[in-house]
Amino acid sequence: MNLDDDLENLVKCVAVGDAAVGKTCMMMSYALNEFPKEYVPTVFDSYESDVVFYDGSYTFQLIDTAGSEHFDGLRESLCYGTANLFLVCFSLTDADSFANIETKWIPNIRQHAQKGTPIMIVGNKVDDYKSRFPVKGEISLKAHEKNIQIVSKRLKAEGHFLVSALTRKNLDEMFKAGINLAVDRRRELNKIRARTGSKGVNGNGKGGGCTLM
Structure with a gap:
């Protein structure tokens, strides 16, 4: 398999x-089946797993990004353009983080990501x-939902879930739904790539990818 096939x-x-x-x-609990014991701020990190569909196998890359505004430009330039799915996360114990979904994160994605890239809203920390x-x-959780x-x-x-990384409540279901959305998006881009002869992995001829630190 050559590089283009891998992409x-x-x-x-x-x-x-x-x-x-x-x-x-959330990422570590799903990908590694382990829960971090202490909070360590992320810059960028990634986890990979192979998933099999009727039309072949795909490498599912989970990219964890920093939430600090100091990394806004880096996040947008390195990761947004080639994403096949966005998980827009907030904490159920932090009302401001929920408000920022609408005022910051989704508008930011719509501005910098490819048009049509699916978005799922994820409420963390159910436990x-x-x-x-x-x-x-x-009762409050039902009202929240x-x-x-x-x-x-x-x-x-394209979807929304309330999950717990600690107890794994709804975690597998959320990622399964996300994988299906992301693979569907990948197929769309591959069709565009085949039709236009583009060599760019993001379907617009620009190439590039998310450089991880």
């Missing part, structure tokens, strides 16, 4: 969101929320 089968999923909303824990509100936790559904529809996201 055609590379599916990139980029997680964005405010700092400390649980992106790294933490329940421990803080043990009496009304489940209804609100998230409304926001997701308004922002034209």
Whole structure:
């Protein structure tokens, strides 16, 4: 298999969101089946796994990005253009991180990413929320989910999930849905690439990729 074939089968999923909303824990829990014991701010990191579909196997690359505004330019220039899926994350215990989905993260994606790249909204730390509100936790979560559904529809996201990296609640289901969306997007780009003769991995002839640090 040559380099072009490898690129055609590379599916990139980029997680964005405010700092400390649980992106790294979510990625590590799913990809490595382990939960970090302490918080270490991420600059960029990635995890890979192979997934098999009816039309062949794909390399699913999970890209964890820094939430700090100091890395905004770096994140946009290195990762956005070649993403096949965005996981826009917030913490259920941080109302500001939820508001920033609509005011910062999704507008930022729409400005810098390829048009049509699917977006999923992910609410992290279900376990933490329940421990803080043990009496009304489940009822409040249902209210949260209804609100998230409304926001997701308004922002034209392709899906939304509430997950826990610690207990893995809804984690596998969320990534399965994300993989399906990302692979569908990869297929679309491969068709464009074949039709136009483009050598760019992102379907617009520009090439490039996410350089990880």
